[in-house]
Amino acid sequence: MGVRIHVYRNIHTLIALSPKEYFSMAASCALDVVSRPRMLYFQSAQLPFADIWKYGVLTLSVLLLLMALIILTCQLCECQKLSKAEKERKYANEVCNEMTQENGFLGKRLQSSFLGISQHPYYNFKNQKAQKELKKLEIVLSPSSASSNNTGDDVDVPDHIQGKLRFSLVYNKNRLELLLMITGALGLPSQGCMNLFIQVRLLSCGSSQSPGLQHIVQEWQTQVVKNCTSPTFGDQFACTLPEAELGKSSIKLEVKHFDRYSRHIPLGEVRVALNALKNFQSMEFCEELCRATKDVVGEVLVSLKCLPLSQRIEVGLLKVKTASICSSPEKRIYARIGVFWNLHKQKHQKSKPKPLTSVTVFNETFLFHLPEPVVWDCAVLVSIYKMHSSGRQLVGQAALRKREPGETNYHWDGMMQSIQQPIAQWHPLLI
Template sequence: MTQDNSILLHLQSLQLPFSNPWKYGILSFAILLVLVALIILTRQMCQCQKLRKLGRKKKYLSEAWKDTKVENGILGKKLRPALLGIAKQSCPDVKIQKLQEQLDKLGTCLSPSSTSSENLESVGSNTGFLDSSRGRLRFSLLYHKEQLELLLTVLEATGLPSRGSADSAVRVRLLRQGSSHIAGFQCLIHEWQTQVVKNCRKPAFGDQFICSLKEAELEKSAVKLEVKHFDKYSRHTVLGEVRVSLSKLKASQSMEFYEELQKTTKDVVGEVLVSLKCLPISQRIEIGLLKVKTASVCRSPDKNVYARIDISCNRHKQKHQKSSPRARAAVIIFNETFLFHLTEPVAKDCTILVSIYEMSSRVRGSCRQLIGQTALEKRSPSKANDHWTLMIQSSQQPVAKWHPLLL
């Protein structure tokens, strides 16, 4: 007991080495730190609540922007900065009000009654610019009346659209109106091609072509010039064409032309007699190549003609088949049939392409030249579609029909 009492007396004797003012000062400073901590905590909680409200507002405005973009289509891109500016404001009522004003303006712009004549004129000028963006071609024509010769000089092409590192060339065809029951029938007299100019949007050619032509044939003859881009990794692209009637020429007087390139069109240069036979059980189609009529002036016995048949069904292309070569004549008789197996029923969308080519019979490995093509499609409303319908109706029986050859 005496030991415990001594301990208590010792503890009572212990006192802090500070005076009372210092003690109260330290206590007040501690209370101040607690208050500062409470203030910081409340401010952080208020900021968290504001961020939650702002997130909800942004989500609402983003949904409204999506709806507006769907309704506005292309013009939605133009309204996006305005909507983002509205989203930065604090009051949601003001945001909704300004958003509604933007939608009203958009509806006014899209209404047909607000279209003025100035807008229509500007659209017409843009269309003309698009048409002229194909480029222009400069060439000259000279007819020597004494020698009965036509001289054509391809000078240059300007304003061609840039297609990477494509190379340019000009294909020239001399056509003459032929006597046939087919409307727009043309006879191919000569065909040339200029040199290939590489990597140039303004290629200068300078090629000259000469052919014999009677003065009486000028009225029915025309020159067709096609500008095309060469690409060794893909097919050649035809940019446009220029047609000039030779009836405009004056004897022994050179005429220079600087014409805009127009959209390319096909010419009827012959006919082909094709038969179709449907075999629905085995999902096959039998294509018969019977006769071909051409109107080319050059009927050399050294030239052979053969046909190539390509067929595709629902973008699935079958392996092509070729006919045996025949001698070039006004009427070429083939009488050959080609059998194709289809992965889809014959009633599906199919395309049959018949191409007639000419090549030399003496020179091996010589380049082939396209005479004409005809396409038989089920999709297009034409004579080819009628032929396809007759084939489906007369199952397992061949149906023959004439089709024009286009070049």
């Protein structure tokens, strides 16, 4: 009953309204009916994710935005560099055109200025250092053999060089002892010989099983004399040597320039045979220096394989033959393989130590990667070392490389003709 009375009152209120008020009231009621369900829907709607996932997505989006900004900055920098290089190239072309238009006067002046820059002490030092490293590398990779086996490849090089070496030799038959005293050197060249020392090797011919091979009996080294072209040493060396070995033994004295951080540069050498020594008689020598040569102390069997697809060269170390007097399992040797390409040395690799015998078997392979573009005119240096308690001693080195035009190298040519096939060959060990 009360509801009906309320409805009737509302109807009488609507009838009492004017038409304008009636239409405005109807419009407000309609908007209220339409908007109220939407507000209720948004208030009740919630995302099904936890807060940590919301923050994670937000952080990831921020990081992606930062990465995009960094990439955009890098690209802008590259574009700026390219535009700057293009401007410099255009400027250089304009300068060249102006030089040609001015009858070459400006060109001559710029040429003289560039010549002055090249003669700057800094650039002179860089050029001298590069030439020095090139000379050392050529010395190490030189294929010259011993003086007794010289084939005459270096005909144009004089046998004698500037300088003399003074020393004395005494042999005591009772004690079977050889005594060497190095007095000094005279008149050495002043270019590149500021720090000098003498390396001495007592050599003996190999047995009948290994003819033509030399064996190092003893090896000594004098003190280093600095800043002197006529150094005085006064070093004495002694060793036990049987009388029967005098006839096939010789002594080699090599003058070298000392380099603390690189290879020592040989300047010249003196060789003396010991078959003319007499008992208790001191023999004085003042010999002229000859060009440094190498002795054959063994052979190494090496295989080479060219792998052009993977841009690699495979070096196989198979066997090493030396003129060792006695074989002992206590004495061990190992090999060090290095690859040189365009005066750049790749990282060397070492073999496992093996007991020293007349023929030591290794059977190990080493892979070296060559940089692009692949150039197979590289050089492979095989160095054999003997292990001691105090360090190591170089036994010999073998250099494998492509020869100059007009020379023959069957091993290297066979490797290039037999792609992905190992080609093995014996090479002499030089020291």
